[in-house]
Amino acid sequence: MSQSYPLESLLRPAVELNTVVVCVASAVLCVVAPWAVALTPSVGIGMAAGFLGFGLWRLRQAWVVLRYRRHMRRLPRFALRSDQIPVSPRSLWLGKGFRWEAKHTQRLHESFQPEAKPFVQPSLAYRIARHLENRLERYRTLYVVIRLLSADTILNPFRPLPPVGGIPALHAVEWREMDVRLPLGERVGHTLVEGTTRVGKTRLEEVMITQDIHRPSQEVVICFDPKGDGDLLLRMYIEALRAGRGDEFYIFHLGWPDISARYNAVGRFGRISEVATRLAGQLSGEGNSAAFREFAWRFTNIIARARHALGQRPTYDQILSDVVNIDGLMIEYAQQTLVSHDTHAWESISEIESRLNDKSIPIAMKGRDRRVVAIEQYLQKVRVHDAVLEGLRSAVRYDKTYFDKIVASLLPLLEKLTSGRIAELLSPDYHDLEDPRPIFDWQQIIRKRGIVYVGLDALSDFEVAQAVGNSMFADLVSVAGHIYKHGIDDGLPGAGSGEKVAINLHCDEFNELMGDEFVPLVNKGGGAGIQITAYTQTLSDIEARIGNAAKAGQVVGNFNNLIMLRVREEKTAELLTRQLRKVNVANRMLVSMAGDNSDVTTDIDFTSSGGDRISTVQVPMIEPADVVSLPKGQAFALLEGGQLWKVRMPLPKPDRGKDIPRNITDIAHQMKSRYSTGERWWEAVMPPPIHFEPPEEASRPGYQAIVMPSGDGWNSDNEPLQEAGHAAGSE
Incomplete structure (x- = not known):
């Protein structure tokens, strides 16, 4: 509504309706009885048209006031199905909203004034309806009345407000959304x-x-979800199927290892030293722990170099085995290396080993395998120039008890990454062709424009989830550095086009996952095409995780766009509000003055005056209290270099698509049928399976027979074995 007055004043009675009523009555009078106002019938019709035009103009003004007042109590419903969410190749759609300006701060200020209370708070009829609901709950016979009062339909004049809380006025200050x-x-x-x-x-x-x-550009999408939210997993899988990218979708879920893909965080590297950096980087580097961290890095690097030289891909399981028993790695590497230098090396080593006894073994080598001692004594006589072998020698020359102490800080981390069925996922067996679960790495995902959901199941085991998440981040930092230097197609035929792929990295509760390796990822990852969207609860969560306020500020300072939903910490809200300039807000003050007249010669005994005085005061564009009072699903967004937007997201509508999985179990069945590690060529040349006919007793209702790989599944008394079948519905 156009406003030429100093104060807009929308929270008031819609007095424009009075003019509308007068205009309609005058128009009717001019048409029905023009003689009553001294008009001819032809002129009366023209006057009636003029009255109706002016009435419509005033009705539009009244409608703005009425709509504004209605939105102050209840915003219009905004809901979309996932297939209705707009997709653009040029922009990311966040929701409906408006650009926040000084006039919105003015309107919000007016909504908090005492005289605006009748227009902002729910009506008396609404409050009575809610009171009746609470009073009638004890009477079961009046259950129908309660249902009618609480029905969420437009036909119910007393329907309850949506359970989003907050202050609706924060979004109702603008009725023109975009x-x-x-x-x-x-x-x-x-x-x-x-x-x-x-x-x-x-x-x-x-x-x-x-x-x-x-998005048509087939962007890479990676989602880290520490909680392992099943709804988010379902949403990603459904959208991947709808987009025709189901074959590019991967699930890595610690809580569902049966459907999870496998991943080796130390199996891909540009330099072999990256393996040690990814492991040791998760150890504490504060105080006295720094020395043990350096020792852990050195011995992990020795092990990784040795395995790499043996032609084996490092895994967490193998590293743990070698840390616990480095003697075995020394023997295995020496067996492959020494023969190339001296064909009679093992004969000499065996001869030395046969002469060893407890007295002839050096004190520093006590507790070592005798063959390791023999190899060390042989190498003291025969000079072999091999950097990897020299590293292994330096490790085994330590006293075994001392060696166990200095690598003790590494063992808890490796135990977390290799315990239970997690070892199957993080230390995959590349030679097991019978395992249908695929093995992926980040470079492969980026090259094929993949979609990855990473569920870390932190609610069940936070320590393991944190260790796995940090390992993945460290690996991703390494891949980002490689892409930045060589591109995504380095080493492939036709490489060198320099095409950059957008890598959308969504990190939910990222404060639980981040470590020192996250700082270079958010600081320099943009050069490799990584676009991070990080979700967290408070600013203090980041500081508590990093343990350093300066580093937390360094991380936050690398995020150019800020979306702030409702928060409970004032310090977090100030992260937004302190970046906004102040604006002028107009205040209306009622002025009334009276004074007596001291002049006895006049008839005036006193004088009085009254009026309104308008003054302005400078206030912040929004206060931290406004951020704390946001309804659910609404946010303030600081975009494109400090532009403040007020946004509300759509509520989800049920999907109407076909063949949509309803839960994780459905996804498990579909993923098992889709996952494959390659062409199962050997099945075509294998003999067909042997089927055995069960005895007649096994044909009873509710019995299901399973073909056994060996044996017929029944014992000598024609009774089914426990493994042969199960009754329908039984566990």
């Missing part, structure tokens, strides 16, 4: 999303990921 979009060129500057628990972070993540998957 699509809020972030240009894709700004995403490489990274985006930080702050919000407390259950206020819409995951919903915003779903909206962003859906667009990233469906």
Whole structure:
């Protein structure tokens, strides 16, 4: 509504309706009885048209006031199905909203004034309906009345407000909404999303990921989810199928190892020293721990170099085995290396070993394998120039008890990464062709434009989830450095085009995963095409995880875009509000003055005056309290170099697609049928399986027979064995 007055004043009675009523009545009078106002019938019709035109103009003004007041109590519903979310090759759609300006600060200020209370708070009828609901709960016979009062339908004049909390006025200060979009060129500057628990972070993540998957440029999408949210996993899988990218979708889930892909965090590297850096980087480097961290790095590097020289790919399981028993690695490497230098080397070593006894073994080598001692004594006589062998010799020359102490800090980390079925996922057996679960690495995912969901199941085991997440981040930093230097197609035929692929990295609860390796990823990863969207609850979470306020500020300072949902920490809210300039807000002050007249010669005994005085005061564009009071699903967004937007996200509508999995179990069945490590060529040349006919007793209802690989599944008394079948419905 155009406004030419100093104060806009929208929270007031819609007095324009009075003019509308008068205009309609005058128009009717001019048409029905023009003689009553001294008009001819032809002139009366023209006057009626003029009255109706003016009435419509005033009705439009009244409608703005009425709509504004209605939105102050209840915002219009905004919901979309996932297939209705707009996808653009140029921008990222965040939701509906508006650019926040000084006039919105003014309107919000007016909504908090006492005279605006009747227009902002729920009506008396609404409060009575809610009171009746609570009072009638004890009477079961009146259950129908309660259902009618609480029905969430437009036909219910007393329907309850949506359970989003907060202050609706924060978004109702603008009734003209538009699509809020972030240009894709700004995403490489990274985006930080702050919000407390259950206020819409995951919903915003779903909206962003859906667009990233469906974008025509076939972008890489990687989602780190420490909680292992099943709904987010389902959403990503559904959208991958809809986009025709189901074959590019990978699940890595510590809580569901049966459907999880396998991943070796130390199996791909540009330099062999990266293996030791990824492991030792997770150890504490504070105080006295720094020395043990350096020792752990050195011995891990020795082991990795030896395995690499043997033509074997390093794995966590193998590294743990070698750290615990480095003698075995020394013997294995010496067997392969020494023969190339001296064909009679092992004959000499065997002769030395046969002469060894407890007295002839040096004190520093006590507890070592006698063959290791023999190899060391042989190498003291015969000079062999081999850097890897020299490293292994320096390791075994340590006293075994001392060696175990200096690598003790490494063992807990390796135990976390190799315990239980996690070892199957993080230390995959590359020679097991019967395992249908694929093995992936980040460079492979980026080259094939893959979609990866990483569920770390932190609610079940936080320590393991943290260790695995840090390992993946460290590996991703290494891949980013390689891409930055050589491109994604380095080593492939036709490489050198220099094409950059957008790598969308969504990190939910990223404060639980980040370490020192995250700083270079967020600082320099943009050059490799990595676009990080990090989700966390408070600024203190980042500081607590890193343990250093300066480093936390370094991380936060690398996020150019900030989306702030409702937060409970004032310090976090100030991360947004302190970056905004101040604006002038108009205040209306009622002025009333009276004074007596001391002149007795006049008839005036006193004078009085009254009026309104308008003054301005400078206030912040938004306060931290406004961020704390946001309804669920709404946010303030600082985009494109400090532009403040007010955004609300769409509520999710049920999907109507076909063949959509409803839970993780359905995904498990589909993934098992889709996952394969390659062409199973050997099945074509294998003999057909042998089927055995069960006895007649096994044909009873509810019995299911399973073909056994050997034996017929029944014992000599024609009774089914336990492994042969099971009754339908039994466990």
